[in-house]
Structures are given as structure tokens and as C-alpha cells.
Amino acid sequence: MKEQAASTSQSEQTLLSVRDLAVDFELEGGVLRAVDRISYDVRPGEIVGIVGESGSGKSVSVLAVLRLLNVYTTGASVTGEVLFEGRDLFALTAKEMREIRGKDITLIFQDPSSSWHPVLGVGRQVAEVSLAHRTMESGRVRQHVEGLFESVGIPNPRVRYEQYPHEYSGGMKQRAMIAMAIANKPKLVIADEPTTALDVTIQSQVLELLRNVTADTGAALILISHDIGVIAEMADRVIVMYGGRVMEEGRVEQVLVSSRHPYTKGLLASLPQIDKTMSRLPTIPGAPPQMFQASAGCPFEPRCGLSNDRDLCREQRPSLRQCGEDQFSACHFFEEL
Amino acid sequence: MERSSYPSEVVNGDSRPRSSSPLLTVKDLTKTFPVRKGVLGRAAAVIQAVTDVSFSIFPGQTLGLVGESGSGKSTTALCITRLLEVTSGSIVFEGQELADLSRRNMRPIRRNMQIVFQDPYSSLDPRMTVKEIIAEPLRVYGAYGGRGQGERKVHELLEKVGMNASDAARFPHEFSGGQRQRISIARALALEPRLLVLDEPVSALDVSVQAQVTNLLRDLQDAMGLAYLFIAHDLAVVHHVSDWIAVMYLGRIVEYGSVDQVFSEPTHPYTQALLSAIPNADPTKADDLDEKIILSGEVPDPADPPSGCRFRTRCWKAEPICAEVSPELVDTLGIGHPSACHFPELHAGGVHQ
Numbered sequence: 001m002k003e004q005a006a007s008t009s010q011s012e013q014t015l016l017s018v019r020d021l022a023v024d025f026e027l028e029g030g031v032l033r034a035v036d037r038i039s040y041d042v043r044p045g046e047i048v049g050i051v052g053e054s055g056s057g058k059s060v061s062v063l064a065v066l067r068l069l070n071v072y073t074t075g076a077s078v079t080g081e082v083l084f085e086g087r088d089l090f091a092l093t094a095k096e097m098r099e100i101r102g103k104d105i106t107l108i109f110q111d112p113s114s115s116w117h118p119v120l121g122v123g124r125q126v127a128e129v130s131l132a133h134r135t136m137e138s139g140r141v142r143q144h145v146e147g148l149f150e151s152v153g154i155p156n157p158r159v160r161y162e163q164y165p166h167e168y169s170g171g172m173k174q175r176a177m178i179a180m181a182i183a184n185k186p187k188l189v190i191a192d193e194p195t196t197a198l199d200v201t202i203q204s205q206v207l208e209l210l211r212n213v214t215a216d217t218g219a220a221l222i223l224i225s226h227d228i229g230v231i232a233e234m235a236d237r238v239i240v241m242y243g244g245r246v247m248e249e250g251r252v253e254q255v256l257v258s259s260r261h262p263y264t265k266g267l268l269a270s271l272p273q274i275d276k277t278m279s280r281l282p283t284i285p286g287a288p289p290q291m292f293q294a295s296a297g298c299p300f301e302p303r304c305g306l307s308n309d310r311d312l313c314r315e316q317r318p319s320l321r322q323c324g325e326d327q328f329s330a331c332h333f334f335e336e337l
Numbered sequence: 338m339e340r341s342s343y344p345s346e347v348v349n350g351d352s353r354p355r356s357s358s359p360l361l362t363v364k365d366l367t368k369t370f371p372v373r374k375g376v377l378g379r380a381a382a383v384i385q386a387v388t389d390v391s392f393s394i395f396p397g398q399t400l401g402l403v404g405e406s407g408s409g410k411s412t413t414a415l416c417i418t419r420l421l422e423v424t425s426g427s428i429v430f431e432g433q434e435l436a437d438l439s440r441r442n443m444r445p446i447r448r449n450m451q452i453v454f455q456d457p458y459s460s461l462d463p464r465m466t467v468k469e470i471i472a473e474p475l476r477v478y479g480a481y482g483g484r485g486q487g488e489r490k491v492h493e494l495l496e497k498v499g500m501n502a503s504d505a506a507r508f509p510h511e512f513s514g515g516q517r518q519r520i521s522i523a524r525a526l527a528l529e530p531r532l533l534v535l536d537e538p539v540s541a542l543d544v545s546v547q548a549q550v551t552n553l554l555r556d557l558q559d560a561m562g563l564a565y566l567f568i569a570h571d572l573a574v575v576h577h578v579s580d581w582i583a584v585m586y587l588g589r590i591v592e593y594g595s596v597d598q599v600f601s602e603p604t605h606p607y608t609q610a611l612l613s614a615i616p617n618a619d620p621t622k623a624d625d626l627d628e629k630i631i632l633s634g635e636v637p638d639p640a641d642p643p644s645g646c647r648f649r650t651r652c653w654k655a656e657p658i659c660a661e662v663s664p665e666l667v668d669t670l671g672i673g674h675p676s677a678c679h680f681p682e683l684h685a686g687g688v689h690q
Contacts, residue, residue, distance in 0.1 A: 053543040169635050199405035200570065201632045204614040208631055226544060229616030252620050270548035271618055272577035274600055280555065281548035281577065287513040288543055 014083075015188055015220050016042040016065070021080035023057070023064045023244075034060045036244035036299075037080070039320075042188065047214065047221045049235030049252070051228055053288050057244040058224050062190050065089070066105060067097050085187070103133045106181040110193035112173035116165035122173075123149075123161030126180045135184045148179040152209055171202040175209065182213050189214060190222045195230065207234060228271065232256050237326075240264045243289045243299025246320060250327030260323040260334040262306040298332070306333055359393035360532055360564050361417070366390040366426035368409075368416050372640055382640045386412040388588045389426070391666075392581075396531065397558065399565040401579030401596070403572055403611070407636050408585040410568045414534045417566065418452050419443050431531070448478055451525035455537035457517030461509040467520055468505035471495070474527045494523040499553055515546035519553065526557070534566045539574060551578055572615050576600055584608050587639060587647040590666055594674025602672055604681035607648045646679065654680050 023035040035057040042048050052058045063069050067089065069076040082089040084105065089097065101107075106129075109115040117125055126145045130136035136144050142161065149157035152175045165173060174194060181189050191210060195203040211234060214221045225231055231238050231252065238255050240248040240263065248261040259265045266284040286303040295301065297314040307313040312332050320328040331337075368387040371380035387409040394400045402410045415421040417428055419435060428435040435446060451474075454460040461470055471491045472481055481487035492502035498519040509517055518538060525533055535554070539547040551574060557563060569575045575582065582599040584592040584607065592605040603609050613630040634651045637643055643650050649659040658679055666677040 053545060171635055199636070200572075200614045201405065201610055202635060204616075204629060204631050205633075207616075208629075227616060228544075228618040232618050232620045233616045256618060256620050267545055268618060270545055272548075272551070272573040274573050274576045274612070274615060275622075278577070280552050283548040283552060284545040285549075287515055287546060 013043055014041045015044045015085060016222075017081075017083040018061075018065060019081040019083075021061060021064060021082065022078070023060050023069065024077045026075040026077070034244055035064060038241070038244075038246045040239055040246065040249065042220050042222060044187065045214075045218050045220055046237065047211075047223060047235045049231035049238040050222060050224045050241060051226065051231045051238060052241035053226060055288055055290075056241040058241050059192050061241075062107075062192065062222060062224065066101055066107065066190070068101075068107075099133070102129050103135070103184045104186055105188045105190065106184070106186045108174075108177050108181050108189065108191040108194045110196050112168075112170050112177060112197060113165075115177065116173060118165055120164075121162050122165055122168060122176050123163075126176060126183060129180055129183050133184050145179070145183070148183055149176070152176070152179045152182075152213065153205075154179070170198055171206060174198065174206050178206075178209060178213060182217055182219070185217055186219050188220045188222065190224070192224045193226070194223070196225070196227070203230075210234070228256065228268065240267075243295065245299060246330060247300065248327075248329045248331075249320065250324065254324055254327045258324070260327065260329040260337055261331045262304050262337065263300045265337065266303075266305070298330070306331070306336060360396045360431060361394040361566075362427075362429045363393070363413075363417065364391045364427045364429075366413065366416060366428065367424045368412050368421060369424045384640045385588050385642060386639060387416065390583075390585075390588075390590055392583050392590065392593065394532065394564050394566060394581075396564050397562045398580040399558065399567050399578055400581045400583060401575035402566060402568045402583050402585060403570065403575050404585035405570060405611075405636060407587065407639055409588040410585050411536055413585075414452065414536050414566060414568055418447070418450060418534055420452075448528045449530045450532045450534065451528065451530040452534040452536065453518075453521050453525050453538050456541050457509075457514055457521050458541070460521055461517055463509055465508075466505065467495070467507055467509070467512075470509070470520060471505075471524050471527055474524060478528055480528065490527070494527055497526065497557070498523045499549075513546070514542050515549055518542060518550050522550075522553065522557070526561075529561070530563070532564045532566065534568075536568045537570070538567075540569065540571065547574065554578060572611065584611065587636060587642055589647060589677065591648065591678070592674070592676040593666060598672070598674040602674075602683055603676075604670055604672070604674075604683060605648075605676040605678045606652050606654055608676070646677070654678075656680070 019039045020037045021035055022037045025032045025034055038061060050058045064078045065082050069078060123145050126148065127141045130141050130144060131138060146157035146161055149160055154160050154172060154175050168176065194210065195206050198206060207230065223234055235252050237250060238252050239246055240255065242263050248255055248259060248264045255264060256268065259268060269282040270284060272281060284303050289299055297316055298318050301307050301313040318330045318332045320330045323329040323334050366387055367389060370384045370386055372382040372384060373379065374381035390413055392400060402413060404410045412421065416423050423436045426436060430446060430450060468491050471494055472487055475481040475487060475490060491505055495502055495504055500516065500519055539550050542550060555578065558565060567575060567578055576596055579596050582594065582596055583590045586607050592599055592603060592608045599608065603612055610630040610632050632651045637650055645661050646659045646664050649655040664677045664679045666675045668675040669681050
């Protein structure tokens with residue numbers, strides 16, 4: 001009984017709780033562990049950034065949360081627990097999951113050119129999410145979508161409703177995608193590299209829009225990006241991923257200013273700055289790992305300047321330990337930083 | 338320290354030593370593409386991809402060409418290397434006019450001017466070993482020599498780019514993106530060129546690997562006196578590697594100067610907006626979001642560019658004259674570098690949108 005009470009009070013302040021999530025892909029060359037037992041929480045209304053390089057597991061981890069990794073086509077096996085408003089998503093039926101997806105939790109993909117059906121009008125595709133979840137009757141849905149277009153800054157909603165994706169620019173397609181994502185007043189929006197395919201001046205428009213619509217609707221946002229700058233400007237908290245694991249987590253002002261993990265520190269140092277002139281950039285040697293054999297110790301160890309070949313780094317998996325107020329580091333030796 | 342070539346305005350205020358004559362001088366380069374329609378393929382419209390672009394590159398120095406997609410920066414690179422025919426204008430490389438050179442006469446020039454492409458996954462032949470890839474330009478130009486000599490050259494090139502001689506027998510798929518880009522660079526260096534055209538050379542790489550490749554490019558430049566035309570959309574990377582910067586918008590250069598001039602005293606509203614749009618990784622330094630210049634609208638269709646100043650449709654300072662007269666690239670403010678704006682200012686000024 002006691003335990004139950006504790007978990008209820010936790011779910012009140014936690015919208016999404018991910019525990020020990022792991023994703024394995026069975027491939028010809030062996031089993032690839034893409035996500036290696038990660039845990040994190042998202043609170044209502046907050047913006048959580050997930051930053052990492054390609055192959056760090058950031059996209060796969062959210063696809064797993066939404067149960068969008070098809071076991072039959074990808075050979076993925078997912079373990080762990082995901083609680084959304086206290087409900088165990090992995091225990092739901094496919095039908096129950098469909099009711100959450102697109103309504104309470106929505107997804108914005110990276111590539112605006114491939115995520116639209118090419119021969120259906122954009123307006124109709126946005127309308128579909130409201131019709132599918134019966135949040136809007138069919139007679140009023142067009143008006144609803146035109147209103148959404150207006151709120152995401154798509155000029156001429158009437159004309160735009162009828163147009164096809166190829167008649168939209170990249171930035172406009174991403175605006176329409178955001179309209180679709182907020183159509184059913186979701187509690188959580190997951191945006192996977194939403195501006196990576198866009199030019200920098202269009203990127204700032206779309207980021208501003210994302211910030212405004214989530215603030216207006218009160219939705220929480222998980223923002224996945226490889227661009228630390230985007231995370232720094234948008235997120236309240238940041239999760240730094242590497243080799244399928246969480247390396248560091250905490251408030252953006254702490255993690256990105258006084259990081260307590262050698263990977264985050266190295267990554268930040270290697271970024272060229274426009275207000276600083278340096279003849280050479282500090283680098284992280286080597287390349288991100290291929291994760292066919294999940295490392296027993298720390299996946300960053302082979303590239304780490306702090307490890308100094310210590311056995312602990314090679315042999316024992318570092319757990320996320322508190323290293324500051326609302327800051328956690330998965331480094332055995334963060335005290336030395 | 339005298340420099341006679343265009344644009345002379347840029348000389349002031351820059352203390353970097355340079356040799357007296359440019360390696361490459363591009364003047365009024367224009368490239369148009371016809372848009373064909375219908376079964377007869379009649380030219381229905383003309384896309385002005387590059388319009389009246391002029392700049393110089395000096396030995397041992399880097400010119401960064403920045404702009405968003407559709408700004409004409411890659412087209413400029415392809416024209417200079419004559420991988421595209423030039424519509425009009427002049428390209429003088431080592432004292433020789435290239436714009437109207439025949440393919441055959443262009444061949445010996447290519448030795449001295451090599452290109453590195455963005456995507457190291459598609460720019461290396463997957464069925465060739467690293468040795469064959471790097472040896473190919475040497476063989477084409479009869480510089481491979483005997484077997485022992487040729488192999489030694491390949492090994493030296495691999496070591497120059499920070500790889501091992503033993504990598505020569507392996508295939509591209511065995512390498513990571515960063516290492517593949519090193520192989521592309523080794524191939525480009527094989528003929529000891531004087532100018533490397535680098536078209537987004539680090540954009541496809543992971544952040545932690547980008548710094549390795551940028552450092553390598555810098556080291557090679559110092560060691561070999563190479564000149565670079567460095568094309569990128571990432572302003573921070575361009576700032577790090579370049580001596581000079583040309584900012585392009587819809588086919589035209591809108592601002593041109595030394596890195597310090599353009600980044601610390603931008604006077605063109607587009608440059609100002611572009612700089613303001615870069616997300617800062619340091620949350621304590623991230624500009625107050627209210628101060629960010631967020632441009633309205635999008636880049637217009639290059640087949641139908643706005644009259645006058647091409648940026649005016651997104652500019653918060655636009656006046657009637659901007660629709661009538663195309664602003665010239667001149668140093669109106671007398672601060673040492675030119676910008677193509679009727680109302681240049683040191684600060685963004687006016688009301689932002």
C-alpha cells in the first residue's frame with residue numbers, strides 16, 4: 001500500500017517516466033544495443049532537450065517510448081517501463097496505444113519532405129488527426145484546421161488547406177506539422193530534429209513557433225537535437241546521450257555551463273564560437289562507438305581524457321549520480337572535473 | 338601590403354600578411370539556368386543562380402562563402418572549378434582566364450584546383466580501395482610513377498591527413514564519416530593543388546568529429562600554403578576557418594570583408610539577421626530572445642527574384658528605393674568593408690519583425 005501511495009504522488013508531478021529502457025536490434029552482425037537502460041522523467045509543461053550525436057540512441061529511444069518500432073520489420077526488442085500519466089504504455093493494447101498517439105502524445109519528424117503523403121492535400125492530412133480521434137466533428141474540422149494554420153503562421157489558410165505538400169516550402173511544411181501536432185491539445189509533443197533540415201533563419205522562426213505553441217497549450221516538449229545551441233535556447237532541462245546511454249542530465253544552465261561529465265565537456269569545447277578566435281579547436285579523439293557489444297564499463301572510456309585507463313571505467317558501468325542541484329552525471333570520476 | 342584587386346575597400350583594417358597578388362580573382366560571375374517547360378523544352382523562365390559575384394582569394398588564405406540554401410554558394414564553386422559552364426563574368430586563376438577555356442585546356446588547371454564534396458559517403462567509390470582512390474588522380478595526371486614510388490606517395494598522403502599507411506588496402510565502408518572525409522582530402526591533395534574548394538566539408542560529420550577535420554584543414558593550410566574556398570552554412574565553423582567572408586543571398590554577395598569586420602561589424606541587415614539566428618550553446622550568453630532578429634517570410638523564388646534589392650521582401654528597413662535600385666556592394670559607411678544595402682548601419686536598428 002505504501003508503495004502505491006508513493007507512486008501516485010510521483011505521477012502527479014511526472015507526465016512521462018521512462019525506466020531502464022533498452023532497445024536491441026537483431027542484425028546479421030550480432031545484436032546491436034541502440035539504447036542501453038536509460039531512465040528519465042518529463043514533467044508537465046517543461047521542455048526537455050535530448051542531445052547526442054548520430055547513433056547515440058536519441059531517436060530510437062523516443063520511437064520505443066511511442067511503441068513505433070515494429071518488432072517484425074526492424075527486429076527490435078524493447079524492455080523497460082514507460083509510464084505516461086501513471087499508465088504503463090507497454091501494457092496497453094494496440095488500440096489503447098493508438099488512442100494516446102496523435103492525441104495525448106504527438107510527434108514531429110525531422111524531414112518535412114518525406115513525412116507528408118504526397119498526393120493528399122495538406123489540410124486534409126492535418127484534419128485526419130482530429131477526425132481519427134473524434135475530437136472534432138467532420139462538419140467543423142476544416143474550420144478548425146484553418147484556425148490551426150492561422151495560429152502557426154501559415155498565411156492564406158483557405159488556399160493552403162487545399163494545396164499539396166509539394167506546393168509548400170520546407171519551413172511551411174514544418175509549420176503544418178506543428179499544426180497537426182497540436183490539433184488535439186496534446187500533453188506531450190516530441191520533436192525529433194524539427195529544424196535540422198531548415199535554413200538558419202527559418203530555423204529561428206520554427207523554434208519560436210514551437211516555443212509559443214507549447215507555452216500556449218501547456219504541453220510538455222521533448223526536443224531532440226544534435227545542435228547544442230538549439231537545446232540551450234529552448235530547453236529547461238537537457239539529457240546528454242552517448243553510446244545509447246544517458247551521460248549527463250540536469251538543468252540547461254548547469255549542464256551546459258558547468259558540466260560534470262568529460263563527454264559533455266569535450267563536446268562543448270569542440271564547438272567553434274563566433275565570439276572567440278582560436279587557432280585550434282580542442283577535439284575529442286576517435287569516433288562515436290559502434291554498439292555491437294554493449295560496453296561493460298563506460299561507452300565513452302576509449303575516447304575519454306579523464307579515464308586514464310583506469311579499470312573502473314572499463315569494467316563497471318557508471319550510474320547516474322547527483323553532482324549538483326538537479327544535475328546528474330554518469331561518470332565514475334566527475335569529482336575530478 | 339598593397340593590394341590592387343577588387344575590392345580594394347577590404348584592405349583597410351586588416352593586418353594579416355599576404356602576398357601581393359591573388360591566386361583566384363572572380364569578377365562579375367553570373368550563372369543562369371533555363372527552366373524548360375513542355376514537350377519542346379522551350380525555356381519558360383531563367384533562374385539567376387549567381388549574379389555579378391566578385392571576390393579574390395590569396396595564397397595561403399581562406400575565403401568563407403556563407404548563405405542559406407539557394408543562395409548560389411555551391412553554384413559559385415561549381416562554376417569556378419568549371420564543373421558548370423559560366424554564363425558570363427571572369428575567373429582568373431594564377432593569371433589565366435578560365436571562364437572560356439575549353440575542357441581540354443582546363444585539364445592541366447585542375448591539377449592546381451581540387452574540390453572536396455560534402456558527403457563522404459557518396460563521394461568515394463565503394464568498390465575502390467583507399468589506395469586506388471588516392472592514386473587515381475596521380476595516375477590520371479601521370480604522376481603515379483613506378484609502383485614503389487606511387488605507393489609511397491599514397492602512404493605519405495594518408496599520413497598527412499592523420500591516417501595510417503596500413504589503411505591503404507581497406508575499403509571506404511570500413512571507415513567512419515570523419516575518416517572518409519580525411520580520405521577525400523588526401524585524394525584532393527594528391528596533385529599538390531594550390532586551391533582547394535571545400536563544399537560543406539564538415540556538415541555531414543558528427544559534432545565531435547567536425548573539430549578534428551577543421552583542425553586538419555588548418556594544419557594542412559599552414560604546412561602547404563593552401564588557399565581554400567570554404568563553403569558552409571554553419572557560421573561558427575566558417576568563422577573559425579576563414580580569413581575573409583562573403584555572405585550570399587539569392588545569388589548575390591551582400592556583404593564582404595575580413596572575418597573580424599563581418600562578424601563584429603556587420604552592416605547588412607541580412608548578415609545581422611543571420612548572425613542573430615545562430616543558436617548559442619552557452620545559455621548564459623544566449624541573447625535575450627526578444628533581441629533576436631527573426632526574419633519574416635522565406636527566400637523568394639530565384640526564377641522570379643524581387644526587383645531592386647533581393648532581400649527587401651524580408652527586410653525590416655525596406656523603403657521604396659529598395660524596390661527600384663539594386664544596391665551596389667560598396668563601403669558606404671567607410672568602415673573598411675562593403676555591403677550591398679541602401680541603408681547600412683552598424684547596429685540592426687529599426688523595429689525587428
